[in-house]
Amino acid sequence: MLTGDAVRWGAAVDRAYDCDAYTVDRSAPAAVVLPSTEQEVQAVVRWCVASRVPFTPRGAGTGLSGGAMPALGGVVISTKRLNRILEVDLPNQRLHAEAGVTNSALSKAVAHAGLHFAPDPSSQTVSTLGGNIAENSGGPHTLKYGVTAPHILTVRVVSPNGEMQEFGRRVVGGPGPAWERLVVGSEGLLGVVVSAWVHLTPVPKAVQTVLVALPTIRAASDAVASVIASGIVPAALEMMDRNILMALKVAFGLEFPADTAALLLLECDGEPKQVEEDFARMLAILKGFAPLELRVASDEAERKSLWTARKKGIGAMGRLAPTIVTHDGVIPPSTLPDMLEFVYAVAAREGIGVANLFHAGDGNLHPCFYFDDRDPKQVESVVRAGEEIMRKCLELGGSLTGEHGIGVEKVGLMHAMFGPEDMALQRRVKELFNPDTLCNPCKLIPDQKGCVEHMVRWRGVAT
Amino acid sequence: MSQHSLTDLTSHCIRCGFCLEDCPTFKITGEEHESPRGRIYLVRSAEEGKLDWDEARPHLDRCLGCRACETACPSGVEYGAILELARERLGAKPATKMLLSGLTDSRKARLQFQLGAMMPGKRMPALLSKWVSGETPEANIPRVGTVREWPTVDESALPPIRGEVALLMGCVMQVLYPDVHEATRRLLRRVGYRVHDVLGGCCGALHAHSGMTKEAGDRLTDLKQQLPPGMPLIVNSAGCGSTLKESDLKEQTLDASEFLLANGLVEVIRSGREQRVRLTYHDACHLAHGQGVRSQPRELLRAIPGIEFVELEEADTCCGSAGIYNIQQPLLARRLLERKWEFVQQSGAQIVATGNPGCHAWIAQRAEEAGQQVQVLHTLQAIEMACSGMLA
Ligand code: SF4
Numbered sequence A: 001m002l003t004g005d006a007v008r009w010g011a012a013v014d015r016a017y018d019c020d021a022y023t024v025d026r027s028a029p030a031a032v033v034l035p036s037t038e039q040e041v042q043a044v045v046r047w048c049v050a051s052r053v054p055f056t057p058r059g060a061g062t063g064l065s066g067g068a069m070p071a072l073g074g075v076v077i078s079t080k081r082l083n084r085i086l087e088v089d090l091p092n093q094r095l096h097a098e099a100g101v102t103n104s105a106l107s108k109a110v111a112h113a114g115l116h117f118a119p120d121p122s123s124q125t126v127s128t129l130g131g132n133i134a135e136n137s138g139g140p141h142t143l144k145y146g147v148t149a150p151h152i153l154t155v156r157v158v159s160p161n162g163e164m165q166e167f168g169r170r171v172v173g174g175p176g177p178a179w180e181r182l183v184v185g186s187e188g189l190l191g192v193v194v195s196a197w198v199h200l201t202p203v204p205k206a207v208q209t210v211l212v213a214l215p216t217i218r219a220a221s222d223a224v225a226s227v228i229a230s231g232i233v234p235a236a237l238e239m240m241d242r243n244i245l246m247a248l249k250v251a252f253g254l255e256f257p258a259d260t261a262a263l264l265l266l267e268c269d270g271e272p273k274q275v276e277e278d279f280a281r282m283l284a285i286l287k288g289f290a291p292l293e294l295r296v297a298s299d300e301a302e303r304k305s306l307w308t309a310r311k312k313g314i315g316a317m318g319r320l321a322p323t324i325v326t327h328d329g330v331i332p333p334s335t336l337p338d339m340l341e342f343v344y345a346v347a348a349r350e351g352i353g354v355a356n357l358f359h360a361g362d363g364n365l366h367p368c369f370y371f372d373d374r375d376p377k378q379v380e381s382v383v384r385a386g387e388e389i390m391r392k393c394l395e396l397g398g399s400l401t402g403e404h405g406i407g408v409e410k411v412g413l414m415h416a417m418f419g420p421e422d423m424a425l426q427r428r429v430k431e432l433f434n435p436d437t438l439c440n441p442c443k444l445i446p447d448q449k450g451c452v453e454h455m456v457r458w459r460g461v462a463t
Numbered sequence B: 001m002s003q004h005s006l007t008d009l010t011s012h013c014i015r016c017g018f019c020l021e022d023c024p025t026f027k028i029t030g031e032e033h034e035s036p037r038g039r040i041y042l043v044r045s046a047e048e049g050k051l052d053w054d055e056a057r058p059h060l061d062r063c064l065g066c067r068a069c070e071t072a073c074p075s076g077v078e079y080g081a082i083l084e085l086a087r088e089r090l091g092a093k094p095a096t097k098m099l100l101s102g103l104t105d106s107r108k109a110r111l112q113f114q115l116g117a118m119m120p121g122k123r124m125p126a127l128l129s130k131w132v133s134g135e136t137p138e139a140n141i142p143r144v145g146t147v148r149e150w151p152t153v154d155e156s157a158l159p160p161i162r163g164e165v166a167l168l169m170g171c172v173m174q175v176l177y178p179d180v181h182e183a184t185r186r187l188l189r190r191v192g193y194r195v196h197d198v199l200g201g202c203c204g205a206l207h208a209h210s211g212m213t214k215e216a217g218d219r220l221t222d223l224k225q226q227l228p229p230g231m232p233l234i235v236n237s238a239g240c241g242s243t244l245k246e247s248d249l250k251e252q253t254l255d256a257s258e259f260l261l262a263n264g265l266v267e268v269i270r271s272g273r274e275q276r277v278r279l280t281y282h283d284a285c286h287l288a289h290g291q292g293v294r295s296q297p298r299e300l301l302r303a304i305p306g307i308e309f310v311e312l313e314e315a316d317t318c319c320g321s322a323g324i325y326n327i328q329q330p331l332l333a334r335r336l337l338e339r340k341w342e343f344v345q346q347s348g349a350q351i352v353a354t355g356n357p358g359c360h361a362w363i364a365q366r367a368e369e370a371g372q373q374v375q376v377l378h379t380l381q382a383i384e385m386a387c388s389g390m391l392a
């Protein structure tokens, strides 16, 4: 039923699949299966259920909370060979694609018709539709266009007991709750996504982008607040701190004024006239904050280069130290300066480097620690610092995650965010779909069977 | 080559995965252990003693060494250096040594290819291929090349000589593609340069890419002795150029397209006769990813009067030739070639130009299999043919 090269195992294979982009926790699978059709996915899941073997779905493995890590071993089900676009329906602005198609490939397939798939995680050239659905991925343009959820019409999954199920509907409206939203963001606990109908968005006719260098974090965050308060809805509103600038200089030779403490990247898009008006107003507001520099993109090439700062900022951090871990939390935007001070203080106390990248418009922050994971002490520090920062997010009335998911990384903190009743309800929903917790164990919902040991182990050292 | 240790080099991979879709072997297999991130992790694990080197070997063997991952990596991981050091750790297999000793000695290569042409079938005998790769062969045995009959150039129309440059004859190049050298000489003359042939065969690139670091170094030393000090060294084979640019000859080494563009060849090309033909360009990995030379060949080709230049989809994705990869990994190499060929056909081009002998022979083989509707040329051949009014 499965072709010969669809099942892989051995020391090298197990090693390669023992983590995703969240590197401080690792656990090797017993085998990796790469099905090419949904029937093959179903057959693998059924085999796992019958044999009581845990299984973990995986897309590109770019997740940042360990969602694709096979926490209890077993089988990794890779969706990378489910890579067909099945149907394109341009008049109705939707398309049907398999789970392993990359986010960018969706947009590329309809670019000729002036459409695109709006969610734009930084990993979009490699991360898959299935992974974006599992994590409910966001990106810089989430501020205006929303995260993945509103762009998903239907999701087809192989359920944890091996049945084909389809949630949602291909048109807007219909009876009952939006069931597809239950699957979006469920981090692979409710089944293996095999395909989805997605909604396509017209590519905006006009775009204006500006990069602003400001002398203090306070000024930057006040500028953000003023822009939002003016009623303009920017397509993106990003902030980067001075440590990111250091990496950008090393990596891409991008230079900024010496006293820059924060960079803001703002974008307006839509109908040309509206964009022009909004952008002019926005620039006027920004100029009120005494910027050290204000770079407006004059053409598409320049716009791309301004975006390099943001999209490759985290990747460029790799030049500063051997390893990075990027955290993800949400705070009310107004508390940003306090939060940043806190992040710097924690990092200083632990003696590790930190750089910060924000989706400032919606208060989604990404403190990025850089350190050497060959030193067990530093790994411990990073884990401890991350936890403290998350608790601070909650204290300020925020959330544990904006877009990276809970995974194994933050599963222990779920109790801090949800009360016992809430937690019990979530657990019941999971058990309804996934009664014997074979499907992606140890993620998102705390205190799962057999996971305690695992939790203890991962607080240790990367081996 | 990089001075850093394998542990340092590999630890700069932050596992973001941004390189995955740029890796040809990942694109066709979807397997993590056939991706840059996977390979780096395997090397790091082996170096740290957490994995047997022998377990990592097959996955490193399947790496094309195309370095597309370096272009894609935001974190500046020096994958080329990692691969060379890892292959050195593994040691080259006897079969690889045998292949290279033949290929990189011009006299032996000439003899082998001539013998090959007399054997039944066009490929390496199946038994031999099994020993080298464990698979049946896909690549034809190369044919010893000849120089075409170029029309004589009107000396009076040429600019006065303004200098002399060295031209690397290379090991494989001078046997397979003497015609490319002739085209290069003619073009250099067209912009006022006299050519000093550097015969000392081999720059060691193929050895270095196979982990035979010492042999590579020896060859480089031999080459240096032949080179008049300070004279620009012009290279028309991407693989050699990229190795030389990472050696202590880096200040002197230039790809021919870079040198010719910088020395006013565009004007010369523009003054040629109109050539109505549709042409596309395949980026040799060691030009695009290894040397960052992408725009120069395109600018030259676009300057041909009347040309219809079309971009090739996935132009800078490896065709599978990759040094001696198509001999060592016939099946994967064939899959990559088929993918490349599909895009060539989509482009509707009558001519494919490229800047490396490996890609040239491999894509030309596919063109031949398809019945020769498409002609494969070295970039410089195409340009000189245009200047001589014989491209279309
Ligand atoms: S060199 Fe080429 S084949 Fe090898 S890992 Fe990099 S991109 Fe893949």
Ligand code: SF4
Binding pocket: A318, B012, B013, B014, B015, B016, B017, B018, B019, B020, B036, B037, B040, B069, B072, B073, B074, B075, B076, B077
């Ligand atoms: S892009 Fe660079 S840092 Fe990221 S996984 Fe690939 S090699 Fe590693």
